[in-house]
Amino acid sequence: MSIRIGILGYGNLGKGVEKAVNANEDQELTAIFTRRDPLSIKPVSGRAKVFHVDRLPEMEDRIDCLVICGGSATDLPKQTPKYASSFNVVDSFDTHANIPSHFAAVNEAALSGGKIGVISCGWDPGMFSLNRLYAHSILPDGRDYTFWGRGVSQGHSDAIRRIEGVKDARQYTVPVQKAIEAVRAGEDPELTTRGKHTRECYVVAQEGADLARIEKEIKEMPNYFADYDTTVTFISEEEMKEKHSELPHGGAVLYSGHTGDRKHVIEYSLKLDSNPEFTGSVLAAVARAAYRMNREGQKGARTMFDIAPKYLSPLTDEYLRAHFL
């Protein structure tokens, strides 16, 4: 029998989860749930049911895991604990400083309902986190370096769009190649924020806007751009649509470790055509794990650190040992 998945929230990530669930032979999509008018939603696959989120409570017996695809700023802190008492849930919460409190809230709800709630899944947090953990566990004498990009940062793109005179914007985070090379070479460099990433901004300005002011405001924006070497390129709406409508991303976790005077470099890298489709694929795999762990009697909050890798796979333990080991 298939694992029945519900999707809450239908932005880019929700669409990525839908595509992943449809690609997984052991899963089926029960429905998409939205705060908007369900009739306004056109599912990518064409065949999914769409309900208003108010109907979720009556679906408890028809969903094995609910994948919550809201934003970390305001949606997930409310939604994940709210639904974790009635459903196995998975989210991609990524506000780093608030992970402990989010975990505690989800844990309380999930324990009360006898469910599993897995938070902070995706690639960072997610697969990158796992690689930091494995590397540190194997080689305690060492340090990790995380590079992001080349890829679109939606947070940074949004920040530019809020500037007066900006019609549209896309920001690419770009790792500094020579910094990566230094880590790969085992040089254990000390890297500044500026030394790790640069930021490329493509901006469509409103007609007659003061381009010099916009560029200055971007480059001096604290936290987002001030600590980076930032380039600003003004382009037309047509060029934006043609060249910058995809959401590629990726990056690498490098670990430079030592056993005495011998060096070891571990590198995990991702090159993703679509950030939301890859992240959605991770969430779908974790939804499988959440359901299986709960079926075995486990309950409470989890992260990917707590999940034995085999639970993510639809294949049997015997098959995995014979073919993947």
Place this chain on the structure above:
Amino acid sequence: MSIRIGILGYGNLGKGVEKAVNANEDQELTAIFTRRDPLSIKPVSGRAKVFHVDRLPEMEDRIDCLVICGGSATDLPKQTPKYASSFNVVDSFDTHANIPSHFAAVNEAALSGGKIGVISCGWDPGMFSLNRLYAHSILPDGRDYTFWGRGVSQGHSDAIRRIEGVKDARQYTVPVQKAIEAVRAGEDPELTTRGKHTRECYVVAQEGADLARIEKEIKEMPNYFADYDTTVTFISEEEMKEKHSELPHGGAVLYSGHTGDRKHVIEYSLKLDSNPEFTGSVLAAVARAAYRMNREGQKGARTMFDIAPKYLSPLTDEYLRAHFL
């Protein structure tokens, strides 16, 4: 209280485990056990106790996990099941075709004694296996490629040494760079054995030996060399000692996956100054996991697929979530 580790077998791998245990603040080395005369063993760290293997049975209460460092051909199939009924054990069994039967034998012994036995740990099998599993679980539409090297293959070096007229030999397995590049570029190439790796052989011949015959015998050796582009270089004993006395290794698992028409490339690579010291470090981390899982009441055979990543780390769940997620 420290986790008390025993090491059975004191070759290169046993020495690597010793170094790793000494580097782990939460572990202590109870003793090294050997089939040789204990007085003939000089531990790397100088301070370890060395006992004959016959004394292992009386040490049950003094060892939390026994790391078994024998060879896969003849040692481990006997040793791991033999000791898994009295000790939590970890091994690096890597004879692929026999993993199911080895797992079954260790499982029976470990269940009978209420212990945990983790087989096939290291980097391949081990970390590379985990990366194959994670990638396939996230993106079911895709394929994995494993490349080994540049590094010393001890099996291939030994095979050359058995040829008449060969005094010493070292064989490096070298991945074909353009094959790696094709996978990275998302080309999903079909690769032959010859297209993935080349083999570089450095040989010290006995005085007066027929070099042409030796080279021919190497290049035509079935399984080991016949299917590869192989180069043979004759060198002096001095050069062998000077340039080829280390055991570096590494490699990469690449996964080329798809979500519809979008491509995603996942790459995990290792560049290791010392194969046995890195493998030994993995075994020490898994020994920690084996002990902790057993203390929680788990028993039976396991592979790294069955181990939630957090068990490998000495750090608390709270710390891991706050700092590594």
